[in-house]
Amino acid sequence: MQTSSARVRSIPPTVFSEMSALALRTGAVNLGQGFPDVDGPPSVIAEAVRALEGGANQYAPGIGVPSLRQAVARHQQRHYGLEVDPDTEVVVTTGCTEGIAGALLGLVDPGDEVVVLEPYYDSYLAMIQMAGGVRRPVTLRAPDFRLDVDALRAAVTPRTRLVLLNTPHNPTGTVLTRDELQAVADVAIEHDLVVVTDEVYEHLVFDHHEHVPLATLPGMWERTVTLSSVGKSWSFTGWKVGWATGPRELVGAVLAAKQWLTFTSGSPLQPAVAHALDHEPDWPAALAKSLQERRDLLVAGLADAGLTARVPEGTYFATTDISHLGWADGREFCLALPAVAGVVAIPSQAFYDDEEAGRHLVRWAFCKEPDVIREGVRRLAAADLSRR
Numbered sequence: 001m002q003t004s005s006a007r008v009r010s011i012p013p014t015v016f017s018e019m020s021a022l023a024l025r026t027g028a029v030n031l032g033q034g035f036p037d038v039d040g041p042p043s044v045i046a047e048a049v050r051a052l053e054g055g056a057n058q059y060a061p062g063i064g065v066p067s068l069r070q071a072v073a074r075h076q077q078r079h080y081g082l083e084v085d086p087d088t089e090v091v092v093t094t095g096c097t098e099g100i101a102g103a104l105l106g107l108v109d110p111g112d113e114v115v116v117l118e119p120y121y122d123s124y125l126a127m128i129q130m131a132g133g134v135r136r137p138v139t140l141r142a143p144d145f146r147l148d149v150d151a152l153r154a155a156v157t158p159r160t161r162l163v164l165l166n167t168p169h170n171p172t173g174t175v176l177t178r179d180e181l182q183a184v185a186d187v188a189i190e191h192d193l194v195v196v197t198d199e200v201y202e203h204l205v206f207d208h209h210e211h212v213p214l215a216t217l218p219g220m221w222e223r224t225v226t227l228s229s230v231g232k233s234w235s236f237t238g239w240k241v242g243w244a245t246g247p248r249e250l251v252g253a254v255l256a257a258k259q260w261l262t263f264t265s266g267s268p269l270q271p272a273v274a275h276a277l278d279h280e281p282d283w284p285a286a287l288a289k290s291l292q293e294r295r296d297l298l299v300a301g302l303a304d305a306g307l308t309a310r311v312p313e314g315t316y317f318a319t320t321d322i323s324h325l326g327w328a329d330g331r332e333f334c335l336a337l338p339a340v341a342g343v344v345a346i347p348s349q350a351f352y353d354d355e356e357a358g359r360h361l362v363r364w365a366f367c368k369e370p371d372v373i374r375e376g377v378r379r380l381a382a383a384d385l386s387r388r
Contacts, residue, residue: 064092173312301377
């Protein structure tokens with residue numbers, strides 16, 4: 001008896017579940033999966049408790065509760081000058097992951113091509129495939145991980161329907177520059193493409209870098225769906241509350257798919273997320289400052305262990321090349337690492353179509369507490385990381 005569809009059988013299990021289970025099983029320091037060790041603002045948690053005790057425990061409107069949609073609209077205006085209608089141009093999603101699913105299922109027909117930056121968050125692969133789309137990867141190549149505009153243009157064909165963009169970029173830590181984004185905009189306008197932008201790390205940028213939403217560039221609002229969430233910038237990854245913004249027709253397509261996925265998203269959490277956006281606006285900046293310090297701690301510790309990392313411009317993650325250590329690939333290295341050093345990391349090859357481009361790259365997370373990072377890099381420095 002066939003127990004699953006070909007659609008599901010052809011998609012490998014998420015590497016994050018595998019590596020986090022490995023960390024639990026071995027007691028290793030988890031520098032792999034990107035979730036913080038400390039919760040977000042206490043006032044937001046208190047607001048969720050009030051909502052729970054106040055009766056907000058039944059279905060919310062599928063599009064999202066008005067207070068959150070209004071708060072999202074204010075957030076977009078306050079940070080980026082975007083005027084968003086909360087009644088028709090915002091939909092609340094069960095995290096950005098459902099936003100990605102809703103956008104791809106709502107906008108991509110079987111056979112449509114989707115241009116996607118590689119390496120990519122692994123749900124992109126799964127949802128493009130479930131929508132019947134065809135991936136057209138554009139590789140951000142080590143060691144600099146910058147956008148190759150010629151490769152972007154070459155990836156577009158008459159069958160291309162959509163560009164799926166992620167900036168700040170997981171797993172490389174690249175923040176696309178205004179010039180790089182303008183190149184994306186030029187291609188999208190020239191070929192009349194829709195662009196879906198995953199901006200969950202929008203507030204977590206470092207040094208002199210700036211996050212520029214693609215929707216703010218001339219001619220792009222009308223063809224862009226912007227996705228984000230409370231998970232990363234306010235440290236509530238387990239709440240799974242996100243949103244999509246954009247023109248009515250495109251947001252409507254996301255909602256048309258979302259209604260058959262979850263119908264609605266956590267009722268008592270939505271007022272709390274509205275509170276976060278409106279009343280804890282400084283939290284992400286303080287978090288970014290702390291993350292920059294932890295980034296520097298991790299990068300220096302990795303260097304001491306013989307693992308030179310490219311200094312990320314944003315997100316939670318740094319990438320190292322382990323090819324000099326003699327392992328067949330990053331997966332072999334990461335599976336052995338708990339026994340070798342008592343640490344877990346993520347093999348980046350899971351995020352590539354181009355096997356050679358990602359074969360020896362490994363992703364490390366610095367969203368952990370400083371003492372956890374210190375212990376992780378201490379273990380790495382003390383271990384013999386070469387293939388024996």
